Amino acid sequence: MRVTLDLILDCSPDAAWEAVHSPAVFRAVSGPWTTVESLEPGGFPSRWPGGDHRVKLRMLGVLPMGTQLIRLSDEVAPGVRTVHDTGGPLSGPMRTVRSWHHQMAISAAPGDGGRTRFRDTLTVKAGVLTPFVTAGFWVFWQLRGRALKRLAPGWNT
Template identity: 50%
Template sequence: MRVLLKKILDCDPDAAWRAIRSPAVFRQVSSPLLAVESLEPHGFPTMWEPGDHPATFRALGLVPMGTQIIRLNEITERPDGVRILRDTGRGVSGALSAVTLWDHRMAIAPDQAGTGKTLYRDQLIFKAGLGTLALWPSFWAFWQLRMLRLEQLAPTWRYDLGVDMVAAPGAPDAAPSAPAGGEIDGD
């Protein structure tokens, strides 16, 4: 089954690209329906890198859903400039292990109208055997709520802490400095 969404987000594409690679943003857009905790030795990194990232999920922050491997790959060298973050992870325990195919792609591109905003496309393809049809309404509804949260948060994605280049003190056009912590900072 497939869930497909497409929206213009009110932020520039670089800010959107940083945001979708941020575990903090992932947790924000999943909340309050899902609480996600890292199983990595030092917790989630500030910015996800390609590779495997084990995590536990709890519905409404209370009901254990199981463990999932978030398996990320970045596609950034396309001739059209579209950047894609792809998760082909899998559930390894609990209810999450019922999903036998997980292919989630988030694509970031400049708005074709030249607004400086971001064209965001989000596609989930999943299979869960005989349960696929039963799960589709839940995934569809969750993806709608995720998109609402992305739309709400996007205008705050101006600078990524610890990642944006900061000019030397006193130089013109220096990005504002920000405290460490890994959150996407908003103005």
């Protein structure tokens, strides 16, 4: 099943593109509901390169949610740039998710080159639990969307 956001962000597409490659932004839009710790040597980089990154997740900073593989790749097409995460949960309660594809598409907002259209789509499969897992991610995605809109104006600096 799929969870989506289609937002207009108050920042340039270039600023949004850099933000979706920022571990600091990832942690900011995940929290405080989910805290994220890098499991990579040296911790989080200042900017996500493509490839694999392992993280540990906790709900509200205390409830272990397990580990997750973030597997990033970029796709650049005329007028839209997309980050794909095809990793997924490795351990813990989120391991019920068997298929994971997160896409963040960045383009200029219609009629306004100074703002960004941000399409955030998560497609998950968890067998018979898929509707329940999707409902949980839907709630998280709404909170994430609010955080993205709140933080975006600061990305232009």
